[in-house]
Amino acid sequence: MRRVCVVGAGAREHALAHVLARTAQVVVAPGSDGIAADGFEVTDSSPLDVVADLFVIGPEQPLVEGLADPLRASGSLVVGPGADGARLEGSKTFMKALLVDAGVPTARHGTFDDAALAAEFIRALAGTVVVKTDGLAAGKGVLVTDDLDEAIADVRAKLDGTSFGDAGRRVVIEEGLVGDECSLLVLVDGTTAVALAAARDYKRLGDGDRGPNTGGMGAVSPAPGVDSSVVERIMREAVAPTVDELRRRGIEYRGVLYAGVMLTADGPLLLEYNVRFGDPEAQVVLPRLVDDPYDLLCDVAAGTLGSTPTFVRDAAVTIVLASPGYPEAPRVGQVITGLGGDGQLEGRPDGVHVYHGATRRDAGRFVTAGGRALSVTAFGSTVSDARARAYDAVGAIRFDGRQVRSDIAGVPAGVLS
Numbered sequence: 001m002r003r004v005c006v007v008g009a010g011a012r013e014h015a016l017a018h019v020l021a022r023t024a025q026v027v028v029a030p031g032s033d034g035i036a037a038d039g040f041e042v043t044d045s046s047p048l049d050v051v052a053d054l055f056v057i058g059p060e061q062p063l064v065e066g067l068a069d070p071l072r073a074s075g076s077l078v079v080g081p082g083a084d085g086a087r088l089e090g091s092k093t094f095m096k097a098l099l100v101d102a103g104v105p106t107a108r109h110g111t112f113d114d115a116a117l118a119a120e121f122i123r124a125l126a127g128t129v130v131v132k133t134d135g136l137a138a139g140k141g142v143l144v145t146d147d148l149d150e151a152i153a154d155v156r157a158k159l160d161g162t163s164f165g166d167a168g169r170r171v172v173i174e175e176g177l178v179g180d181e182c183s184l185l186v187l188v189d190g191t192t193a194v195a196l197a198a199a200r201d202y203k204r205l206g207d208g209d210r211g212p213n214t215g216g217m218g219a220v221s222p223a224p225g226v227d228s229s230v231v232e233r234i235m236r237e238a239v240a241p242t243v244d245e246l247r248r249r250g251i252e253y254r255g256v257l258y259a260g261v262m263l264t265a266d267g268p269l270l271l272e273y274n275v276r277f278g279d280p281e282a283q284v285v286l287p288r289l290v291d292d293p294y295d296l297l298c299d300v301a302a303g304t305l306g307s308t309p310t311f312v313r314d315a316a317v318t319i320v321l322a323s324p325g326y327p328e329a330p331r332v333g334q335v336i337t338g339l340g341g342d343g344q345l346e347g348r349p350d351g352v353h354v355y356h357g358a359t360r361r362d363a364g365r366f367v368t369a370g371g372r373a374l375s376v377t378a379f380g381s382t383v384s385d386a387r388a389r390a391y392d393a394v395g396a397i398r399f400d401g402r403q404v405r406s407d408i409a410g411v412p413a414g415v416l417s
Contacts, residue, residue, distance in 0.1 A: 001025045002294055005050045007067065007080075008058030011320075011357035011375040012279035014038070016056055018353065019286045024294040027052065034356025034366065037343035053077065054298055057255075060136055063275055064090035068255070077301035078254070081275050085246060085253040089275040092134050092172040099270060102245035104238045106270045107262075109174040118155045121173055122148055128176025131155055132272075134169070142203075142213040144176060179264040181271070182226050183219070183281045186239050186257045187296070189305035193243050193257065195231050197288055197311045198223040199281040200409075201260075205327065207407045214327045215372055217320045218408030220383055221284040222311075230268065234261055238270045254301055283355050283375045284316040317386040317409045318377040319394045323358070324401025326371035331401065332358075336366045336373070338397040345393055351379040352393045368399060383409055 002024040006016045009032045017026045017040045028035050029050055031042025047055060047062075048070060055071050057063055057080035066083030080086075087094045093111045100106075108125070111134070112118035122129050129151040133141030143154045151173075158171050181203075185196040199221040205211035238259055246253045258274035258281070277286070286293070288311040299305045323330040336359065340346045343366060344354050355377060358370025376393045380386030387409045394404060 002054075003027065003052045004054040004056060004294060004297075005029055005047055005052035006056050006058060007047045007062060009035070010058065010279060011355035011372065012277055012282040013058040014355040014357075015283045015286050015375075015377075016058060016277065018355070019289060019293045020056070020297075022294075023292050024054075032356055032359065033361040034343040034354075034359045037341065037361075038356075039342070047071065048074075054294065054301060055079065056297060058276060060086070060089050060274065060276055063255075064136060077298055079297045079301050080255040081251075081253045084251045085255070086275045088257075088273045090136060092132050092272065093170060095273055096172060098242065098245055098249075102241040104241050104270050105267065107174040107177055109172055111170065111172050112155070113159060113170045115152075115156050115159050118159070118171060118173060119152045122151050122155070125173070125175050130174040130176055131158070132172045132174070133158055134172060144213070146176075177262040177264055177269055177271070179262045180225060182223050182230070182234070182261045182263055182268070183278055184231065184234055184239075184259045184261060185277060185281060185285055186235070186259060187300045187305060187309075188243055188253050188255060188257050189300050189303045190252045190254050191243070191247070191303070192305045193235065193239050194305060194308045195235055195239075196309060197221050197285050198226040198231055199278070199285050200224065200226075201278060201281055202405060202408055205322075205403065205405075207405055212327055214322070216278070216280045217322065217372075217405045218318055219278075219280040219284045220315065220317045220387070220409035221281070221288060222315060222383075224383065224409075226263070230263065234259060234268050237268065242273070254303065256300075279357070279372075280318045280320055280375050283318040283377045285311075287353070287377060287379070288312050288314065288316055314379045314381055315383040315386040316377055316379050317383065317390045318355075318375045319390050319404060319408050320357070320372050321374040321376065321394065321397060321399075322372050322403040323368045323370065323399075324403065326403060330368075330371040332368050332370060333362070334368045334399040334401060335362075336368065336397065336399045339366055345396060349393070352389060353377050354393075354397075373399070373402075
């Protein structure tokens with residue numbers, strides 16, 4: 001049977017394994033207790049020592065570190081850019097410079113390693129300000145604020161290493177944009193780019209998009225208000241010029257290009273790129289895929305991508321259950337109730353799946369082992385139906401201090417009141 005190695009250990013990798021297992025044998029490196037309990041092979045071996053027909057690299061860190069390069073050099077099919085292409089996520093400075101060269105519409109911005117010059121730029125922006133670490137910060141190195149003094153203090157804390165160490169010693173500062181966000185995962189085979197179903201991610205910790213930025217507290221697909229014309233415009237104005245610019249620079253990009261877009265009154269503006277499947281977007285987009293996921297990803301890796309993928313009409317909603325203290329200092333070891341020995345809801349209700357992000361087994365029980373412990377994904381004939389089923393499932397899972405937004409894909413859910 002065809003064998004695929006999914007690299008990673010979180011809910012995104014759990015979702016990848018779940019979908020790829022439709023038509024392939026899956027091993028997850030390193031995986032987790034929750035992924036293993038769901039029936040998947042996991043291994044502590046380096047991906048470089050795993051025998052597989054296809055490798056799909058989930059997290060950003062190994063991509064930025066260049067894992068795809070030795071795998072490709074050994075003759076393996078790999079979904080994920082090499083270290084050169086992964087700089088799109090590894091350095092926001094690099095990414096913004098590439099956007100400018102490619103003519104991609106984006107927010108007014110500047111890059112700084114000097115706090116005084118950064119403060120001058122912030123005062124000139126005047127309105128809502130976005131401050132981002134240049135390097136990787138697991139989705140948490142972003143401040144969005146209308147308080148200019150807060151923005152300047154945040155810059156200083158990042159530049160001196162207090163907030164995010166070396167990842168923050170250079171910052172990108174942008175004007176805040178107004179509109180709805182859209183997450184578009186795009187498959188790129190080096191030349192051809194095709195969009196997957198659009199999703200909407202909910203980055204802030206609290207209801208009403210309040211509180212600190214996180215790696216994502218939930219997602220919905222299809223994205224409300226994002227039709228084919230919007231997707232086509234994003235592909236035409238942002239993705240296609242980006243792929244062309246990568247090729248002009250001699251970068252053969254084979255993998256996923258995650259476009260985070262703000263849909264403003266003046267049209268879509270590119271916020272940033274990630275170089276892998278989003279988390280939690282993967283948990284709602286991938287399960288909706290109709291096509292054989294193994295064949296599709298092999299085409300990406302081999303440079304033979306053809307027709308646009310198709311998706312079921314049903315909607316999917318995922319709700320993240322996060323540990324207390326997340327995102328600043330998640331407390332771990334909380335006993336999780338409501339899950340069976342396989343890590344799923346007891347009875348495994350149809351159309352509901354629990355993807356394990358940061359859990360482990362302790363004395364036969366699942367406990368939290370990081371920030372975003374679980375992603376609960378549910379299907380429905382409409383977004384409202386999927387949302388109701390997801391929150392019903394979330395209501396059956398408990399642990400001390402759990403953090404759950406009650407307004408993913410709609411108004412606050414009564415089950416969490």
